[in-house]
Amino acid sequence: MNNSAKRILEGDIATASRLMRDIDDRVPSAIEILKQLYLKTGKAYIIGVTGAPGSGKSTLVDRMVDVFRKEGKTVGIVAVDPTSPFTGGAILGDRIRMQRHATDGGVFIRSLATRGCLGGLTRSTQDIVNVMDAMGKDIIVVETVGVGQDEVAIVHLAHTSIVVLVPGMGDAIQAIKAGIIEIAEIFVINKSEREGTDKTERDLRTVLEMARKREDGWEPSIFRTEAILNKGVMELVSGIFQHKQAMMQSKGFKEKLKERTKATFLDVLQSKVMTQFIEKIEKEGKWDRIIHDLMEKRTDPYSLVEHIVSEQYGKNKMSSLTSEL
Amino acid sequence: MSVENRPIRVLMAKTALDGHWRGVYVVATAMRDAGMEVIFGGELNPYQIVETAIQEGVNVLGLNIGSRYHQIRIVMEQLKKKGADEILVIAGGHVPREDIPLLKEMGIAEVFPPGSSLEAIVNFTKENVKSKRLAK
Secondary structure, three states: OOHHHHHHHOOOHHHHHHHHHHHHOOOOHHHHHHHHHHOOOOOOEEEEEEEOOOOOHHHHHHHHHHHHHHOOOOEEEEEEEOOOOOOOOEEEOOHHHHHHHOOOOOEEEEEEEOOOOOOOOOOOHHHHHHHHHHHOOOEEEEEOOOOOOOOOHHHHHOOEEEEEEOOOOOOHHHHHOOOHHHOOOEEEEOOOOOOOHHHHHHHHHHHHHHOOOOOOOOOOEEEEOEHHHOEOHHHHHHHHHHHHHHHHHOOOHHHHHHHHHHHHHHHHHHHHHHHHHHHHHHHOOOHHHHHHHHHOOOOOHHHHHHHHHHHHHHHHHHHHHHHHO | OOHHHOOOEEEEEEOOOOOOOHHHHHHHHHHHHOOOEEEEEEEOOHHHHHHHHHHOOOOEEEEEOOOOHHHHHHHHHHHHHOOOOOOEEEEEOOOOHHHHHHHHHHOOOEEEOOOOOHHHHHHHHHHHHHHHHHHO
């Protein structure tokens, strides 16, 4: 086994965080280490936390970590913030709410910038979660970018997904009803000392009642918290564990794991195939011509892609590829 | 992604407990606008700073310092002890110019006292991260 992989499995933070940088920067050598780590993953419990900007996700995560630590669990946190579409730069400010845990050897916090990835996560999130899993973290919390509608990517990654709401956001619930509200398992109304909490909860219950029944039979739970004062956090954490219990005993559990495994495989496949073609186009210096031909309407993207793919694999190559499999 | 194109990751932290945040905000924003990923660390003790820098895999540590040079000394020692002394450390804040040599002796690559231009800070960071990467 590769030395870096060995050190990471032993829990070495410096090696792990260097690998995470390589993963994030898509350095090819990172893949070799990931190959070895993957076989050791699957033990961590993954919790996703999403919700609008300013709803208190980071503070809530910080408080949840306290409870996990008191129960003797080690924790990994992946906190995602947006990249500027104009400069490529980012300010990653989730961590500042969690700095109490900075010198706790049982807590590993990593901030990530979206780098153009939509859906609230980064392209690297799954792999970075895998590294933390292989390091032996018992619980991994993934905090998405502050979004509110369609960030369903987190649901594929997490075992339990939490949506954080705050009172007084008007139609926020309307806005999320079509997306994540159908799939999140737990809802939190944070800053619940504020006016409008009752109404928010009523609205939420109405929307949940109207939503399609879940196949696994789980009925989403709702918690009220005041993260900053540490109120309601214990209850929330026990709610998470209740869901964990229920999920593992449910009939759909195996199916969910199957789907998740398939999604991971598809991600890697897609990324590999894409990179291969992009590199080829770059190497042959064809970008300008492709863009020019498309803009001049000399050809269409569908035919071009068909052409490039058949050039790469050809009919014969395609069949030999399948026979190898 | 080629070596030069990899985004530079920076941890900005305050060792001074004086509540003067403006400088940190301004420098963090300038770095973001120059395409860097800036982790906002806040007011931290030296051990927290070093742990955070390691966990976040940063290339650069930007310290806002007052007169607490002892804290800086601990940061530099801890970085070395933890094998993270490849991190470029730069500093700013209300530093008397005559103290700059002392800080550089501790291992700080450059000190930007009041009046330094944002461009100078950004350029220094980019140049030095690049040469560190190429030296590898």
